[in-house]
Amino acid sequence: MKTALVTGGGAGLGRAIVERLLAEGWRVVSVDRAEGTTVPGLEHLACDLADRHAVDALAERLGGMGPFGLAVFNAGVSATGRFEAIPIEAYRRLMTVNAETPMLLSAGLVRTGQMAGPMCFVSSLSHFTGYPGAAVYAASKDALAVYAKSVRKPFARRGVSVTLACPGPLRTDHARRHAPAGADADRRMPPEVAARIILDATLAGRRLVVPGRANRSVALAGRLLPGTMMRQMRRLIFDRLQGEVW
Amino acid sequence: MPRQKRILITGATSGIGLALVVRHAPDAAVLATGRRSAEEARRVLPDGVAYVQADQRHPERAVAAILSALDDLGWDRLDLAVLNAGTGHAVDPAGETPQMLRDVLDANLFCAVTLAQALRPRLEAGQGRLVLIGSTARKGAAGFASYAAAKAGLHGFARALAEEWRGRIAVQVVHPGPTDTGMHARAGHDPGRLVRLFARTGTMARLIDAAIARGRTVETISFARFLGRGEGGR
Ligand SMILES: NC(=O)c1ccc[n+]([C@@H]2O[C@H](COP(=O)([O-])OP(=O)(O)OC[C@H]3O[C@@H](n4cnc5c(N)ncnc54)[C@H](OP(=O)(O)O)[C@@H]3O)[C@@H](O)[C@H]2O)c1
Numbered sequence A: 001m002k003t004a005l006v007t008g009g010g011a012g013l014g015r016a017i018v019e020r021l022l023a024e025g026w027r028v029v030s031v032d033r034a035e036g037t038t039v040p041g042l043e044h045l046a047c048d049l050a051d052r053h054a055v056d057a058l059a060e061r062l063g064g065m066g067p068f069g070l071a072v073f074n075a076g077v078s079a080t081g082r083f084e085a086i087p088i089e090a091y092r093r094l095m096t097v098n099a100e101t102p103m104l105l106s107a108g109l110v111r112t113g114q115m116a117g118p119m120c121f122v123s124s125l126s127h128f129t130g131y132p133g134a135a136v137y138a139a140s141k142d143a144l145a146v147y148a149k150s151v152r153k154p155f156a157r158r159g160v161s162v163t164l165a166c167p168g169p170l171r172t173d174h175a176r177r178h179a180p181a182g183a184d185a186d187r188r189m190p191p192e193v194a195a196r197i198i199l200d201a202t203l204a205g206r207r208l209v210v211p212g213r214a215n216r217s218v219a220l221a222g223r224l225l226p227g228t229m230m231r232q233m234r235r236l237i238f239d240r241l242q243g244e245v246w
Numbered sequence B: 001m002p003r004q005k006r007i008l009i010t011g012a013t014s015g016i017g018l019a020l021v022v023r024h025a026p027d028a029a030v031l032a033t034g035r036r037s038a039e040e041a042r043r044v045l046p047d048g049v050a051y052v053q054a055d056q057r058h059p060e061r062a063v064a065a066i067l068s069a070l071d072d073l074g075w076d077r078l079d080l081a082v083l084n085a086g087t088g089h090a091v092d093p094a095g096e097t098p099q100m101l102r103d104v105l106d107a108n109l110f111c112a113v114t115l116a117q118a119l120r121p122r123l124e125a126g127q128g129r130l131v132l133i134g135s136t137a138r139k140g141a142a143g144f145a146s147y148a149a150a151k152a153g154l155h156g157f158a159r160a161l162a163e164e165w166r167g168r169i170a171v172q173v174v175h176p177g178p179t180d181t182g183m184h185a186r187a188g189h190d191p192g193r194l195v196r197l198f199a200r201t202g203t204m205a206r207l208i209d210a211a212i213a214r215g216r217t218v219e220t221i222s223f224a225r226f227l228g229r230g231e232g233g234r
Helices: A012-023 A052-063 A088-111 A135-156 A173-178 A191-203 A213-224 A226-236 B015-024 B038-044 B059-073 B098-125 B145-164 B192-197 B201-214 B223-229
Strands: A003-007 A027-032 A042-046 A070-073 A119-122 A162-165 B005-009 B028-034 B050-053 B080-083 B129-133 B170-176 B218-221
Touching (some): A003 A012, A003 A088, A012 A027, A070 A088, A070 A191, A088 A119, A088 A135, A088 B098, A088 B145, A119 A135, A119 A191, A135 A162, A135 B145, A162 A191, A213 A226, A226 B145, B015 B028, B015 B201, B050 B059, B059 B098, B080 B201, B098 B129, B098 B145, B145 B170, B145 B218
Parallel strands (some): A003 A027, A003 A070, A070 A119, A119 A162, B005 B080, B028 B050, B129 B170
């Protein structure tokens, strides 16, 4: 049986990915802050992915658990509100969880020969649109996206394909907490749907996946008219924020 | 007489940062920062330029040192901050150790985020301008993966912040193409004969100043522009 690694597998998109993999017969190692329920085929590793010492210990531990037939670096946190109104410590944690930890874990797994299959980095649609009202979140997700693009060829030489996933708004607790006033939850994609599309693309070795046709149109518009899209995002998000959430 | 401009330039002891200092020192008050000691910095900086050692691999400490230097100078407003300090390693990404990755992300990206927040009151008081120095590598680079990632982060950060701060503080990100500064050698990369096509440091500094004067949120000062002229920016 092949083993998959999923970070942030306890909730939202990560949980949907874990459930789908279990249903397809994978053995899954799920890394999250809290211990989860035990299910056959599923192993939980508790780790605060914002804590450098804990991440170093995790990297060591993963070294003895492979080889992994698949790795999905999905864990992420957000911080929405005016840039200057959120404490720098929160941004430090965010940057570590969203950018530093996945880069470091993926490099370590490839270096030690523990990867025997594809890898997916979950960034965000904000990579194409920009995200005023979440400037540091945007920075972390852009960093992760470009890391994924950068390592695609060198990792491919070691037999590991790299997929960059840029999902748009999802119907998860995370999105609900950070959504601006008046946002319509029905228009967000159910995490199960995004999980299926992202896993199919990753297992097929695709370079980029943006789940959902509407999101792909938004990504295209952001590429063609970045300034216009950014101002639109300001009106839709930054101007409607009602405080800071992190 | 108009009051003298107050300018902070990070990574100002070498390359592009030093060239910017040399351009501005004659008519502005400049605070320069770098990783090296004050004694070593004195040997390269023009007279009259203030200096503070601030190793950006430790963002919290670096920013505290810069803030206390600003306090010592009595600068409660800033006209311009150019966050230029940068560093990278030419390495197979699988060979990048946790320490290398953390240093690159901290020195290039997280320190700039921390500084942006810490400098905001002074920039606002001076109706000032925040300029981040990115790189054309921000779209991806197989031999400099974490550096490219950090520069992409600066790009996304600057674009979002420019929108948030519109009308209060101007925010720009300028992406230089390859420049003949010695950064490549320090990163462990030999560009070979391509170096003839690299922009000269002084040329790049002049083009960065021109980009700052134009004031667009994103500017790329690219290799292709020099190639087109067949003069390697020289
Ligand atoms: N050269 C290029 O081709 C090129 C192309 C695109 C973008 N850029 C960007 O332009 C900027 C300047 O590059 P450059 O070519 O002028 O580089 P450089 O000649 O190597 O100078 C780098 C400067 O940054 C400082 N610095 C490096 N690491 C630091 C740290 N940990 N803490 C504090 N300061 C640190 C250095 O200080 P010390 O001297 O004291 O160590 C030096 O002043 C960088 O952001 C770079 O990424 C350069």
